[in-house]
Structure formats: structure tokens, C-alpha cells
Amino acid sequence: MENIGTNKTTLCPSARPEMADSVVFGLISGTVTEPRVAYLKQPTLVTDELMAKVSPVTPAEVFRTAAPCAAKGCQHFDGRDCRLAMHIVEKLPTVAAELPPCSIRRDCRWWQQEGRAACMRCPQVITDNYNASELMHEIAIPKASSLT
Numbered sequence: 001m002e003n004i005g006t007n008k009t010t011l012c013p014s015a016r017p018e019m020a021d022s023v024v025f026g027l028i029s030g031t032v033t034e035p036r037v038a039y040l041k042q043p044t045l046v047t048d049e050l051m052a053k054v055s056p057v058t059p060a061e062v063f064r065t066a067a068p069c070a071a072k073g074c075q076h077f078d079g080r081d082c083r084l085a086m087h088i089v090e091k092l093p094t095v096a097a098e099l100p101p102c103s104i105r106r107d108c109r110w111w112q113q114e115g116r117a118a119c120m121r122c123p124q125v126i127t128d129n130y131n132a133s134e135l136m137h138e139i140a141i142p143k144a145s146s147l148t
Helices: 048-052 083-091 109-114 134-140
Strands: 011-015 023-030 035-045 063-068
Touching (some): 083 134
């Protein structure tokens, strides 16, 4: 999985770092009230050693990670699409003036499904954000009606 850009796996850009075959593609920067993803030039495989380096915080407070899309195994998947990507595009404002320099874009589920609109909102999505707005909480929690 070293050269992630050449595999044929669709990646979830909102995966937990403890998921199998996960990679770090960004670091959390910005401020507590406006965190942003700083994208890496190349994704880095998540290892136990890497996750231990960020203790005492959770890896998802520091890293933005991607892993193979779980599709039907994910609470956000409706059988065809990622509802999380749809809600992000529908409800969040754009925060990027141009496409972020994302190293997983070609394989990203959000890019494949929602295109540029998802990428322009992606830098504000933080997996473990303990200061998230009410809107972020609303978007992150799947609605029972959107599940199959």
C-alpha cells in the first residue's frame, strides 16, 4: 500500500485511523475554533508506532486518515452513495478557494461521488473534533431514513 495512488481501491477520506490499511493524508492545523487539514504530499501508512507518537490525544485529533471504503459496512452508505459526502456538500460552506493539494483525490469516494464541491469543503472535516459546531454534529450523525 506504499504507492496508494496506483491501486484500484476507493478510499473513504473520513476513515478512522485504526481501520485496516488506513493512511494519513493530512495533518490537523488551524485553530481550535477553525481547524483545517494541511494535506501531505504523499499518504503515509498508519502504523502502531505512528499512532503511539500522538499520545495522549487520539490519532484522529492530529491526523486525517483514509481507508478502503467499507460500502455496505458503513453507517453512511445508502447502498449506492456516501450520505456523509452528500450532507457535507449540501450543508457546509466552501472553505477552499481552489482544489486542495490532496494526495488521495484520484481514489477518494467523495471526489468520485461529489467532485469539486466535496473537495472545497473537505479541509474543515476533522474526525475527532471535540469543539465541533452543532451543524458538524448534525452532518456526522447518519439519519435512520438514509440507511438501508
